[in-house]
Amino acid sequence: MFGKIWIKIQLRKTLLVIGGVVVCFVSLLLLQKKYYFLKNPFTSTQSVACKDCNVLLISLDTCGADHMSTYGYERDTTPNFTELAKQGVLFQHAYANANWTLPSHVSIFTGLYPLHHKIIKPNAGVLDSSIVSLPEILQINSYHTYFYAPSDAMVFPEDTVYIKGIDNWEKIEIQYHVVNVDHMNAVFEELERAERERVKKFIFLHTYACHSPFIPEDEPLLYANISDAFIPLKTVDIMNAPFSKEYLEFLLVELERGLEDGSIDVAPEKIRYLLNQLKEAETLEEAKNTYDEASRQGMYGNDALLPLYKWQFEYEKKIDEGNSKHVEYLKAIYDQGIHTMDNKLIGLLRQKIANTHILKNTIIIITADHGEEFMEHGKRGHTTVYNNNTHVPLLILGPNITPSIVSEYVQSVDIFPTILALIGIYNDYKFDGISLLPAIQSKPLEKRLILGESNWSTHPYTLTVRSDEWKLFLFRDKDALLRPYALYNTKNDPEEKFNIMSGEMGKVKSLMKELNVMHYSNYTAAN
16 A cells, blocks of 8 residues: 555656656747747737738838828928828837848848847848748738849848748839839739739838938929038939049048958958059059949949948038038938928829729738937937837728727837738737737737847947837847846937936836846847
């Protein structure tokens, strides 16, 4: 009798040990795979807005919501977008998960934070083959997939990131601050063809119409005075500027610096050869001929390299960021670019929708990858993760979508699962984002954190953690741990001017606790 009891006790202990080992093993496996806060965004109670509909996703590169009149900006920059928003669901508080094009778009197309997809720096490597992309899933579900975007190694790396699921890639020319309406016409031709041929199509359209450098070309100035102009107003004026001694000296310094710090990583041996030739030139004319020949050959794997230095010298170097008149002028030209985009691109979109039956079987999503900053926090461009850079437009239109305005906080990683939910593709896909279909159907969204990341080689890694109006900034210390350094209440302080962290340590600890649950506090993946 005693022997049997002893055997049962030992057997129970053994089973408990085995169970503990299994739990530990599974936990370690999940941590290794970094699945600890991925989730299936779908619920069985969600209805489908447009089963098997076409999908048009438009990215307005660098178009910040804070400079759109639709979102309350003082200049009437986006009257067409405002009217279009009356036909769909406008999200008031949508935020990009990164501060520049590459990681932000990858988050849109994977539904993953940069923590997961790890494509956050230029030449960041190959997207993990286990990560599925939006075009890939749609292709598997019988969609024909189209890209109208530049094939650019820095921001749209076709060979390392966008390598699966794209049937047709129309490699459009990189044109900053230019609206090409031909692309929108081509998109609608494809959508009309899809209706005739009874096939399903996904189309991604990208535009640099709002991106710097801000050049109005031949358009009259809307918000700036011509007397305030201190930089060229036309591209041709920059490209035809004389090859001066000052430009040669600038070029030599920049080429030398780029080779030393590794920022020139395409054909550096040829760049070194060019640098030596320019240094050995006995006359300015000889240096110019060498430079012109190198520009014609495009021998460096990136034809834009030498023109980029011309832009920097003739445009960027003339900007005095400490001069408020310079900054306000740049802001005015940027706003004009948004207005031009709205007039030509969004205006054409409204016209196409009004004159066709496209919207009866097409979901349209309009967003941006990031915004732009004009020294509000000591920086110009989009290197920080303040609201100027991360607050983006998000508008969703389509059949069975009742127009409304959503005030809840959402993020770019939500776009992927939302598209799948809208067109009725349900599976066990795991995302960092959630489906916004409940909000589209006037139901509440689940409470969660909104994250943003910045990781430029010239700036320290920054993570922002947002819970409604509260926004916490953290930096990575020497031990690769994230440390809080600023807290803002964006409802009371929308411009993020007043750091109130010292008086709100309870809120800081609360946000950090939520962050720790996500295993983000010891994030080192972007090193």
